[in-house]
Amino acid sequence: MIPDRGVEDLLRELAPQVLGALVRRYGQFDTCEDATQEALVRAAMRWPTEGIPDNPRGWLVTVASHRLLDEVRSHQSRRRRENAIVAATPQSELLGRPADAEPGADRDDSLTLLFLCCHPALSPPTQIALTLRAVGGLTTAQIATAFLVPEPTMAQRISRAKQSIRTSGTTFTMPEGSERAERLRAVLHVLYLLFNEGYTTTTGPDLTAPQLSDEAIRLTTWLRRLLPEDGEVAGLLALMLLTEARRSARTTPDGALVPLAEQDRSTWDRTLIGNGVALVTEALARGPVGPYQVQAAIAAVHDEAEHMDATDWPQILALYELLEQLAPGPMVTLNRAVAVAMVHGPSAGLVLLAALESDNRMVRHHRLLATRAHLLELAGEHTAAAADYREAARRATSLPERRHLTTCATRLGS
Amino acid sequence: MKYMLLIYGNQEKWSSIPAETWPEAIAKQDAFNKKYQGTGELLGAYGLADAAAARLVRRTDGTPAVTDGPYLETKEYLASFYLLDCENEQRAYEIAADMPWADVEPVEVWPVLHEAAADL
Numbered sequence: 001m002i003p004d005r006g007v008e009d010l011l012r013e014l015a016p017q018v019l020g021a022l023v024r025r026y027g028q029f030d031t032c033e034d035a036t037q038e039a040l041v042r043a044a045m046r047w048p049t050e051g052i053p054d055n056p057r058g059w060l061v062t063v064a065s066h067r068l069l070d071e072v073r074s075h076q077s078r079r080r081r082e083n084a085i086v087a088a089t090p091q092s093e094l095l096g097r098p099a100d101a102e103p104g105a106d107r108d109d110s111l112t113l114l115f116l117c118c119h120p121a122l123s124p125p126t127q128i129a130l131t132l133r134a135v136g137g138l139t140t141a142q143i144a145t146a147f148l149v150p151e152p153t154m155a156q157r158i159s160r161a162k163q164s165i166r167t168s169g170t171t172f173t174m175p176e177g178s179e180r181a182e183r184l185r186a187v188l189h190v191l192y193l194l195f196n197e198g199y200t201t202t203t204g205p206d207l208t209a210p211q212l213s214d215e216a217i218r219l220t221t222w223l224r225r226l227l228p229e230d231g232e233v234a235g236l237l238a239l240m241l242l243t244e245a246r247r248s249a250r251t252t253p254d255g256a257l258v259p260l261a262e263q264d265r266s267t268w269d270r271t272l273i274g275n276g277v278a279l280v281t282e283a284l285a286r287g288p289v290g291p292y293q294v295q296a297a298i299a300a301v302h303d304e305a306e307h308m309d310a311t312d313w314p315q316i317l318a319l320y321e322l323l324e325q326l327a328p329g330p331m332v333t334l335n336r337a338v339a340v341a342m343v344h345g346p347s348a349g350l351v352l353l354a355a356l357e358s359d360n361r362m363v364r365h366h367r368l369l370a371t372r373a374h375l376l377e378l379a380g381e382h383t384a385a386a387a388d389y390r391e392a393a394r395r396a397t398s399l400p401e402r403r404h405l406t407t408c409a410t411r412l413g414s
Numbered sequence: 415m416k417y418m419l420l421i422y423g424n425q426e427k428w429s430s431i432p433a434e435t436w437p438e439a440i441a442k443q444d445a446f447n448k449k450y451q452g453t454g455e456l457l458g459a460y461g462l463a464d465a466a467a468a469r470l471v472r473r474t475d476g477t478p479a480v481t482d483g484p485y486l487e488t489k490e491y492l493a494s495f496y497l498l499d500c501e502n503e504q505r506a507y508e509i510a511a512d513m514p515w516a517d518v519e520p521v522e523v524w525p526v527l528h529e530a531a532a533d534l
Contacts, residue, residue, distance in 0.1 A: 123501055149457055149499050157454035397415070399527045 007047045010056060011040050012218075015137025018060040020109025022068065023172045029116065030162035031071055032064070033134055039064035040137060110135070111226050112174050114219075118186040121168040126161045127190045128197070133158055136215055146212050147197075184227075188236050188292065191220050195240050199247070213244060234283040235293030241276035242299035245269040257404045261308045273303045291327040294319055313342040330362045334371055346379040366395035370405055377412065386412040416457075416526035417498045417506040421515055422490040425464065442514040450498070450509060461494040497526075 015036065022032040039060045053059040117131040129147075132138045138146075144154035175183050198212025220237045227233050249263040280296040298319045305311040320336035333356055341349025353372050362368045373388035389409035396402040431439070450456035462468075468491075470483045500506055503525070510521040 125501060147499075149454075153451075153454050153457055153499065156452060160452075160454060397525060397527060399529055402527060 007044065007052065010052065011043055011060075012137035014057050014060055015040060016110040016113050016135045017057055018064055019134055020113045021061050022064055023113065023116075024109050026065075026068060027172065028166075029172065030159075030166055031068060033162060035064040035067040035071065036060070037133070037139070038067050041139070108174070111223075112172060114187055114223070115174060115180075115183050116165065116170065116172065118183060118190050119165055119168065119170060120183075120186065121164045121170075122161050124190065124193055126157055126164075127186070128194050129154060129157050130161045131190055131194070131219070132215065136219060138215070184230070184232075187223070188232060191216050191223070192236060192239075192292075194219075195243075199243060213240070213247075216240060217244065231283040231286060231288065232290040232292045234279050235290060235296045238276040238280035238283065238296035239292055239299055241272045241279070242296055242303050245272035245276065245303060251400075255400060256407075257400050259404075260302065265305075265307060268303065273300075276300060277304070289322075289326070291323060294323045294326060298323070311342070313339055317343050330356055330359050330365075331367070334362070334367060337375070338371060341375050341378060346375045349375045350379070364395060366392040366397070366401070366405070369395065373405075373408065377408075382412045415500065415502060415506070416528065417500065417503075418522075418524045418526055419496040419498065419506075419510050419513065420492060420522040420524065421494045421513070421519065422522075423493040423519065424490045427490070439514065446512065446514055449512075455498055455500045455505075455509065457497040457499050459494070459496045462492055465491050 018039065019032060019036040022036060023029050026032055042063055043056070043060060047053075047056075114131065114135050117134050118127045122130065129143055132143050132146075133140065140155050140158060141151050143158075144151040147154065174180065195213050195216035198214065198216055217237070217240050220233070220240060224230075224233050224237050245268050246260075246263065248269075249265070249267045250258055252258060276296065277300045280293055280300055283293050284297065298316055301312050301316050301319070317336070317339040320332065320339050324332050324336060333352065337349045337352040337356075340352055350372065353368065353375065356362045356368055369388045369392035373385045373392060376382075376385035376388060386409045389405050389412065393402050393405035393409060396405055447456060447459045468483065470481050472479050472481070498506055498509060500509065506523055506525075510516065510523050513521050515521065
């Protein structure tokens, strides 16, 4: 069956609203999630041929509620729960909603749902999987395909995630105060990881595998509509757009990596760059500044340079210094070393790298060696650079990176 | 990240295990497989046939040739492999250490290269 784009997009849009409404009404996140999935599947089969109902959201809520009812009927204490569900289903749900209906409740439910999927009881990969299913409206099969694992494996993970949420005793409410800020950070991190997963995965002609980076952009755009005042949400969205803009230039047709310095900048997507720059500029002006905004600003400086030599490295260096204050970490230091090398010369960058060589998190990391190799190459020390490239290739965890690093070593060695 | 766990052995070693302990050993292995399929971390567990059933395939001047082998009577050969998808290296080591055979023979843990790479 060829999925109907219009119907599929609509269903994905409605998925968190329907699930949110169900959980708000009946509790039991895990059972409601199953019921919502079944309603979505039924709609995906029927709507393309029978047409979209007048009130698609109401249709889905009704079908999902009935499914939930069937599920509850099969349980021991069925009468009591059955009554509760029947009583809780308002007749108005079955009718079309007035055009001026307040969308606020849906908005809040969807947001609560997203926050629930990023619950601290779950590991980040599980948070991602659950978010894709419950909020993104993807099927387990699609998520499994995207992560290159068998469907039963992904089904297990999602079902365990739902169990963990149930046993954690969490209620369907929005966390408050510092807990809310903490959870929002987790939500942004999940969206960031999701984008990276999609951005770095080579995408073949397989149309059934969803483009995870597109999904991350879609969900972050949606989150921004819900939280328009939040600078970090805007910053993350800007970072995604500014990175996505370079997608077609970052690999050759046969899948080999092209470093930023060698990319054909005429193929960068100017519309995405324009949107990203506007977003981050507005967010930075409003403050307070956060790590995603700074990373977006760095991406913007790169994207705005017509060619590599036109890159404003002093500004990139200043931004990395700021980022290191806001969110210190060895990877940030590594990137700052490259900026230092571009502004003050490769030996200044190498001095900074030397400090990282005693960092336990980095000592076996291929990125440290690859960066050192690059700076040594800039300094004209080709033999040492080739040795580092070769060692970095041995420690690389991905095939394209290993090939790229091996090519660099061979190029210098000859 | 995906990891491959490998277990080696040879016929002589397996013959030395008393027959009455096999059912228990198999049950332990099944329990291990079930446990990590349940966590969504074990993608597949595969036991290999005996070396007697293994063949070598070569191509000489464009013509394929299949021969018996490998003849590894004393050396150990690959006995089974497990494909994991877990959060990190530490977790892969934890699972490997939980392998029923791990207190008899070491389990090899190999990271599987993924197809994706971050920006350079």
